[in-house]
Amino acid sequence: xxxxxxxxxxxxxxxxxxxxxxxxxxxxxxxxxxxxxxxxxxxxxxxxxxxxxxxxxxxxxxxxxxxxxxxxxxxxxxxxxxxxxxxxxxxxxxxxxxxxxxxxxxxxxxxxxxxxxxxxxxxxxxxxxxxxxxxxxxxxxxxxxxxxxxxxxxxxxxxxxxxxxxxxxxxxxxxxxxxxxxxxxxxxxxxxxxxxxxxxxxxxxxxxxxxxxxxxxxxxxxxxxxxxxxxxxxxxxxxxxxxxxxxxxxxxxxxxxxxxxxxxxxxxxxxxxxxxxxxxxxxxxxxxxxxxxxxxxxxxxxxxxxxxxxxxxxxxxxxxxxxxxxxxxxxxxxxxxxxxxxxxxxxxxxxxxxxxxxxxxxxxxxxxxxxxxxxxxxxxxxxxxxxxxxxxxxxxxxxxxxxxxxxxxxxxxx
Amino acid sequence: xxxxxxxxxxxxxxxxxxxxxxxxxxxxxxxxxxxxxxxxxxxxxxxxxxxxxxxxxxxxxxxxxxxxxxxxxxxxxxxxxxxxxxxxxxxxxxxxxxxxxxxxxxxxxxxxxxxxxxxxxxxxxxxxxxxxxxxxxxxxxxxxxxxxxxxxxxxxxxxxxxxxxxxxxxxxxxxxxxxxxxxxxxxxxxxxxxxxxxxxxxxxxxxxxxxxxxxxxxxxxxxxxxxxxxxxxxxxxxxxxxxxxxxxxxxxxxxxxxxxxxxxxxxxxxxxxxxxxxxxxxxxxxxxxxxxxxxxxxxxxxxxxxxxxxxxxxxxxxxxxxxxxxxxxxxxxxxxxxxxxxxxxxxxxxxxxxxxxxxxxxxxxxxxxxxxxxxxxxxxxxxxxxxxxxxxxxxxxxxxxxxxxxxxxxxxxx
Numbered sequence: 001x002x003x004x005x006x007x008x009x010x011x012x013x014x015x016x017x018x019x020x021x022x023x024x025x026x027x028x029x030x031x032x033x034x035x036x037x038x039x040x041x042x043x044x045x046x047x048x049x050x051x052x053x054x055x056x057x058x059x060x061x062x063x064x065x066x067x068x069x070x071x072x073x074x075x076x077x078x079x080x081x082x083x084x085x086x087x088x089x090x091x092x093x094x095x096x097x098x099x100x101x102x103x104x105x106x107x108x109x110x111x112x113x114x115x116x117x118x119x120x121x122x123x124x125x126x127x128x129x130x131x132x133x134x135x136x137x138x139x140x141x142x143x144x145x146x147x148x149x150x151x152x153x154x155x156x157x158x159x160x161x162x163x164x165x166x167x168x169x170x171x172x173x174x175x176x177x178x179x180x181x182x183x184x185x186x187x188x189x190x191x192x193x194x195x196x197x198x199x200x201x202x203x204x205x206x207x208x209x210x211x212x213x214x215x216x217x218x219x220x221x222x223x224x225x226x227x228x229x230x231x232x233x234x235x236x237x238x239x240x241x242x243x244x245x246x247x248x249x250x251x252x253x254x255x256x257x258x259x260x261x262x263x264x265x266x267x268x269x270x271x272x273x274x275x276x277x278x279x280x281x282x283x284x285x286x287x288x289x290x291x292x293x294x295x296x297x298x299x300x301x302x303x304x305x306x307x308x309x310x311x312x313x314x315x316x317x318x319x320x321x322x323x324x325x326x327x328x329x330x331x332x333x334x335x336x337x338x339x340x341x342x343x344x345x346x347x348x349x350x351x352x353x354x355x356x357x358x359x360x361x362x363x364x365x366x367x368x369x370x371x372x373x374x375x376x377x378x379x380x381x382x383x384x385x386x387x388x389x390x391x392x393x394x395x396x397x398x399x400x401x402x403x404x405x406x407x408x409x410x411x412x413x414x
Numbered sequence: 415x416x417x418x419x420x421x422x423x424x425x426x427x428x429x430x431x432x433x434x435x436x437x438x439x440x441x442x443x444x445x446x447x448x449x450x451x452x453x454x455x456x457x458x459x460x461x462x463x464x465x466x467x468x469x470x471x472x473x474x475x476x477x478x479x480x481x482x483x484x485x486x487x488x489x490x491x492x493x494x495x496x497x498x499x500x501x502x503x504x505x506x507x508x509x510x511x512x513x514x515x516x517x518x519x520x521x522x523x524x525x526x527x528x529x530x531x532x533x534x535x536x537x538x539x540x541x542x543x544x545x546x547x548x549x550x551x552x553x554x555x556x557x558x559x560x561x562x563x564x565x566x567x568x569x570x571x572x573x574x575x576x577x578x579x580x581x582x583x584x585x586x587x588x589x590x591x592x593x594x595x596x597x598x599x600x601x602x603x604x605x606x607x608x609x610x611x612x613x614x615x616x617x618x619x620x621x622x623x624x625x626x627x628x629x630x631x632x633x634x635x636x637x638x639x640x641x642x643x644x645x646x647x648x649x650x651x652x653x654x655x656x657x658x659x660x661x662x663x664x665x666x667x668x669x670x671x672x673x674x675x676x677x678x679x680x681x682x683x684x685x686x687x688x689x690x691x692x693x694x695x696x697x698x699x700x701x702x703x704x705x706x707x708x709x710x711x712x713x714x715x716x717x718x719x720x721x722x723x724x725x726x727x728x729x730x731x732x733x734x735x736x737x738x739x740x741x742x743x744x745x746x747x748x749x750x751x752x753x754x755x756x757x758x759x760x761x762x763x764x765x766x767x768x769x770x771x772x773x774x775x776x777x778x779x780x781x782x783x784x785x786x787x788x789x790x791x792x793x794x795x796x797x798x799x800x801x802x803x804x805x806x807x808x809x810x811x812x813x814x815x816x817x818x819x820x821x822x823x824x825x826x827x828x
Contacts, residue, residue: 085555141499141553148589153567153580156588166568174570174591175562181588 001038010034013074017223020272021067022199025206025222033193033221037076043126044076047192047208047220049183052087052102055110057117058244059306060228060237063272064196065121067225071194072126080118081186082111085133086179107131117247120310135189136182147181150214151207156180159203180204184211192220199224200236228272233262242396242414251307255319256397258303263295266302274305326382326399340411341394350391353378360400360408377403415452424448427488431637434686435481436613439620439636447607447635451490457540458490461606461622461634463597466501466516469524471531472658473720474642474651477686478610479535481639485608486540494532495600496525499547500593521545531661534724549603550596561595564628565621570594573617594618598625601634608635614650642686647676656754656810656828665721669733670811672717674823677709680716688719740796740813754825755808764805767792774814774822791817 001009013034024030037044048068057065068078087102102110115129139147156177157166165172180203187195187208197205202224209219227236230243237244245257261269267285270276276284284301287293300320308316339360345351351359357369357378370388372378378385379401380392396412415423427448438444451458462482471479482492501516516524529543553561570591571580579586594617601609601622611619619636626633641650644657651658659671675683681699684690690698698715701707714734722730753774759765765773771783771792786792787802793815794806810826 088556136555139555141550141558142502144555144558145589145592148592149587151588153571153576153586153588153591154583157567162567169568172567173563174565174567174595175559177567177588178559178562 006035006038009038016070016074017067019070019278020063020225021223022226023202023222023224025209025224030194030221030223037193044071044193045079045190046071046076047079047081047187047190047195049081049083049186049195049197049204050114052082052084052107052110055114055117056239056246056248057114058237058239058246059269059273060230060244062121062247063225063228064198065118066273066275067196067223069121069123072123076126078122078127079130079190079192080114080127081130081132081190082107082114083183083186084111084131085136086182088133088137120247130186130190132182132186132189136185147185147211148177150211151181153177160200180207181211184208187220188212188215188217191217194221194223196223196225198227198236200227226268226272228268229265231257231260231262233265239414242411245306247310249310251311251315251319252322253395253397254310255303255307255323258306259299259323260397261299261302263299266295266299269302270305274302275309276305336399336407336409338409338411340413342413346394346412347391349393349395351394353385353390353392354388356392356394356400357402360410362400362402362406362408372402420449420452423452430484430488431481433484433692434477434639435637436640437616437636437638439623439638444608444635444637451607458485458607459493459604460485460490461493461495461601461604461609463495463497463600463609463611463618464528466496466498466521466524469528469531470653470660470662471528472651472653472660473683473687474644474658476535476661477639477642478612479532480687480689481610481637483535483537486537490540492536492541493544493604493606494528494536494541495544495546495604496521496528497597497600498525498545499550500596502547502551534661544600544604546596546600546603550599561599561625562591564625565595567591574614594621595625598622602626602629602631605631606634608637610637610639612641612650613638614641640682640686642682643679645671645674645676647679653828656825658828659720661724663724665725665729665733666736667809667811668724669717669721669737672720673713673737674811675713675716677713680709680713683716684719688716689723690719750813750821750823752823752825754827756827760808760826761805763807763809765808767799767804767806768802770806770808770814771816774824776814776816776820776822786816 010031014031017030018024018027033044036042046068048064072078084102084107087107088104111129111131115124119127157163159180162172162176183204184207186192188211191212192208195205195208202222205222205224209222212219229235230237230241231245232241232243235241235243239246245254249257258269267281267288270281270284284293284298288295288298300323303323304316304320307319311319341351341359345359353373354366354369357363357372358366363369363372373385373388373390376384381398382401385392394410394412396410398410400408400410424445428445431444432438432441447458450456460482462478486492498516498521501521502518525543525545529538533541571577573594576586576590597618598621600606602625605626606622609619609622616636616638619638623633623636643649644651644655645659646655646657649655649657653660659668663671672683681695681702684695684698698707698712702709702712714737717737718730718734721733725733755765755773759773767787768780768783771777771786772780777783777786784802787799787804790798792799795812796815799806808824808826810824812824814822814824
């Protein structure tokens with residue numbers, strides 16, 4: 001390629017890559033690195049770090065994954081790093097239930113699940129999968145001290161969560177300082193060109209940049225993507241908050257959850273989490289603004305798009321059909337109150353219909369519950385409940401209806 | 415031994431061991447441990463950690479060494495731990511000149527010098543010498559994280575020097591947190607019963623206690639000894655401040671330095687740094703209080719005791735004689751002004767007599783200096799200087815005299 005062609009191609013890649021990105025540090029270096037990549041015909045190495053605990057990729061994660069996919073489509077290579085070293089050592093304080101030590105087999109299994117889920121978006125041909133125990137486990141005490149010497153206590157305490165805990169007199173174990181250091185060292189070990197992450201990862205991403213410099217490498221460029229709010233419209237989407245759409249969710253469930261995305265977030269979901277081309281997105285926005293498209297119809301398009309992306313065209317049609325049958329024909333009201341049920345309230349995921357109705361406050365008493373069921377006035381997801389002896393399979397998002405006007409949406413605690 | 419005999423013996427040991435000690439944490443445990451030691455006929459393991467950089471033991475260090483010697487005389491074992499691991503890794507930041515990486519040979523040589531010096535006080539038969547690289551070097555990254563997990567950032571920042579630096583926005587590298595952790599881990603590795611140190615070591619000593627508990631051991635007892643002020647009477651005795659008496663100092667030098675101990679510290683020096691029995695010390699104190707003993711005579715006794723302890727009886731007599739000849743017969747005034755010379759001012763430790771006299775402000779000009787030397791009016795340590803061409807060997811503590819009334823004591827920067 002001529003210099004002019006290269007400059008044009010860099011501009012083209014830049015325009016694609018910067019889309020939807022919150023911050024690139026530093027922007028100029030990314031352009032330089034892209035230029036060199038083209039000149040030397042060497043794809044960039046683009047890193048994403050993954051937690052080794054049980055993976056369950058949701059739409060929130062896909063924001064970063066779609067960006068990685070774009071890198072791949074432009075010819076670059078993705079380096080997925082599974083933080084198995086951290087998982088293998090567990091939490092040395094033994095205090096954290098959530099970070100219990102994983103066995104080799106569990107880590108293998110998690111890695112397999114990761115690949116299965118991630119390759120729904122990423123191209124396996126342009127994806128390397130690494131386990132960081134490969135380079136972290138062999139480090140000696142001297143190596144570790146050398147690593148620790150690269151940064152200061154004050155710098156560490158600038159990290160949001162450390163600072164907050166330090167101020168609040170909450171204990172920070174000294175070993176916790178190593179989590180960002182390990183993540184940063186991963187970039188040194190693989191010589192990454194770019195690392196991606198959510199805006200909440202800024203400290204860790206910059207640590208990689210700093211450590212690469214300290215170890216005499218060209219520092220990686222850091223690319224931060226927005227965090228997608230969950231279905232509650234407020235908090236970051238996360239499994240533990242239960243406000244997520246999992247990419248392994250069943251078609252009908254996925255469709256239904258997408259329909260509960262708040263209107264004001266719809267376009268953000270389209271932009272960050274779907275493969276909808278930019279032009280269509282702009283058209284959609286215009287139609288919504290002018291009122292020529294009803295938000296509900298736009299959201300059905302979003303829901304269908306998600307199902308298509310993860311389950312294919314046919315499943316998408318099916319889910320749409322199911323939704324129309326169950327929900328629209330029953331003319332569900334716009335605002336259905338949600339009731340959260342604890343897992344402990346269920347037995348093997350089931351609950352007796354009479355208990356369920358009183359629990360959801362749809363009836364004042366067991367007697368009334370039995371009467372309504374007996375009259376055929378109780379429906380679950382549009383299906384009539386036959387008999388007051390039934391144990392109902394309670395699923396997240398399911399709609400329970402009593403008579404014409406009483407509704408409740410069930411949320412099951414994750 | 416019967417229980418009663420054991421109780422008596424514990425009481426006897428306790429009375430010896432607590433002498434001159436600032437703090438024992440906790441006192442009750444030491445008594446218990448002594449009791450068990452006698453019951454099970456198992457000597458206590460008493461630890462002292464040593465810096466691996468060039469050793470030059472001075473009187474200030476001997477405060478702790480005498481206490482160790484007492485433990486030995488009561489049948490216990492001393493564990494000297496040379497922190498060679500720290501020395502071998504040097505300063506990973508590369509910023510500190512003083513903590514440069516030591517070679518194996520240098521560490522060996524330093525250890526040899528240590529033993530040579532320490533065995534002037536300690537009994538080699540009851541002394542183990544350990545290098546902490548033996549157990550620290552093989553630690554894996556997982557082990558290190560486990561170690562780091564045993565304490566918190568807040569706890570570390572309670573340490574005096576860390577706290578001061580953190581408040582003053584001075585950088586603390588993360589690896590520095592490992593210095594107390596390593597010292598503490600040494601106690602775990604050797605299962606120490608007691609660790610000794612100066613009061614400035616409290617944090618590190620307690621870290622050993624804490625870590626032993628964390629690793630499921632009985633925690634060591636911590637014994638803190640007073641810091642001996644140097645010859646300036648104010649600052650802790652240290653080589654770098656030049657206010658020290660080295661135990662390898664030549665007899666005359668050692669004697670002369672001891673004579674410059676401030677009167678008010680004399681008894682403290684006797685108590686903490688000599689082998690004078692308690693009864694003699696009490697007598698001395700009484701005589702000084704009642705005025706039956708002149709402070710200068712008491713100090714000569716101190717000086718002679720030091721020389722005897724480190725060079726033998728004969729050398730002590732010789733040094734006393736030398737002092738009497740040179741100083742007393744010349745009727746030195748009580749207060750001789752001191753002038754500190756930088757090493758950079760000397761050439762191979764020498765300085766031209768004319769320069770020296772003007773530098774010490776004993777004469778107003780070079781001409782006057784030549785004239786006084788020519789008249790035979792210049793003496794160094796009582797010896798007449800012959801000729802204005804002489805290059806003088808400048809030694810620390812040397813007295814330069816011009817005529818009958820002008821004196822200066824030279825201090826050479828260490």
